[in-house]
């Protein structure tokens with residue numbers, strides 16, 4: 001069933017039906033084709049949006065900024081400092097102020113509750129650009145990429161390696177359940193997704209012929225996978241001291257040549273990015289000095305291989321975020 005998307009917020013994929021997610025993906029494909037053809041398409045000219053970032057970002061921030069500009073809108077960025085939000089002014093009051101000035105609000109930060117309060121009180125569409133719990137716009141980009149590589153989502157064997165309780169693990173599992181995919185979380189038991197969410201996704205899976213599987217066994221998780229996906233082992237906002245414990249737990253789940261060989265030559269490697277695949281970053285070098293590991297969740301060899309589609313995913317952040325903005329702010333979508 002498809003409800004009208006105009007005026008809706010995009011806070012979690014749980015609030016969108018299979019058909020609505022497919023509609024957003026189709027729209028993203030159309031917007032991508034227009035962009036690649038050099039067609040100027042500014043259906044949201046005259047509108048203003050604001051981007052609220054309590055955490056760092058390259059892709060999400062730039063996709064909302066460039067995407068908003070592409071669609072003809074004016075875009076304001078508010079970073080972790082420089083506004084009153086959360087310090088002198090509550091989220092509820094901030095929502096009511098911004099809703100009087102802007103047509104749409106993007107939020108990246110910590111609590112899912114914050115993005116929900118913004119949506120409840122602003123009276124305009126609010127888009128979740130990542131919270132500790134969910135990262136729904138990333139999943140649209142990932143799924144558009146899978147469709148481009150395999151032609152469909154239904155029946156795709158999707159294996160997620162690493163911290164499966166984080167925003168990416170949660171959102172990918174929900175998305176896979178909604179779209180009829182076979183999702184497998186490959187991780188030590190203590191990093192499996194929350195039981196209630198697994199239960200909810202298994203309920204959804206009954207309707208879509210998806211399956212939700214959890215395993216500690218790398219071979220079982222990699223064998224016959226179409227997609228091997230991983231994310232950072234320590235997410236934004238987590239304390240520094242968890243690095244050691246997380247490395248100890250997740251090193252056996254690193255995506256390396258052996259894992260890709262188990263999956264087979266037709267499989268693809270995906271990562272939402274940023275990734276620790278070499279020592280070319282401040283944190284990468286620091287980890288190397290402390291733990292003597294030149295790469296963490298994925299080796300340089302796999303990251304740079306022809307099976308890696310990470311930069312297609314990154315580009316698709318733009319087209320899918322444009323689709324979300326266009327669908328929720330445009331007329332009668």
Ligand code: CP
Nearest residue numbers: 057058059060272273
């Ligand atoms: N994947 C992703 O959300 O990247 P940024 O943190 O750069 O936005």
Ligand code: NVA
Nearest residue numbers: 166168235236272273
């Ligand atoms: N799990 C990661 C995703 C980054 C896009 C984080 O929250 O830092």
